[in-house]
Amino acid sequence: MLAYDYPILGLFWSMMIFFLWFAWIMLVFRVIMDVFRNHEMSGIAKAFWLIFVIIVPWFGVLIYLLANGSDMAKRSIEQQQAAQDEFASYVRQTAGPVTGSADEITKLAGLRDSGVITDEEFAAQKAKLLA
Structure with a gap:
């Protein structure tokens, strides 16, 4: 009876909307984290970006991605590289010299x-x- 009341195309669109909503939430948090990770930006600029993203989220995230999208990627790569270097250093220190x-x-x-x-x-x- 439930399948008759809720057709397969309705289920598809409901799932699509849910996954897009989830991707949107992840994007908003990624932008907020990037605002805090950006060491080149002043504190006032960070505050304005956060207020802009919180008050007008769709427009704020879109403008932030257009303005800082490539820098976001660079900062993400740098952070991953630093984590990899730290892990490699820890492994070398823990394993000791190879003889x-x-x-x-x-x-x-x-x-x-x-x-x-x-x-x-x-x-x-x-x-x-x-x-």
Whole structure:
């Protein structure tokens, strides 16, 4: 009975309106976040943009996108690049220096030459590293 009262095209348009509304809300929040992220803009300019976007949202967001759309993309890319660099730095710091088999064998040879380990221990450790 419900399907008869609410045809498939009506369902399609309802879903379309919902998704467009959701995309609009995301765009408004993205513009507001970009206003705060823009370090080149003064505090008064940020306040005027926010008031403009809040009071006249459709027109304010459209004008902001026309005026600052390419700068928004650049700031977003810079923020993502900074986050990637910070993550890579954290991984390098946490993982520590990478040492290969050649470095380990060189250290073992130094220990053998100084008399800390014997030739048999050196040969066993070398075989273990090369295996």
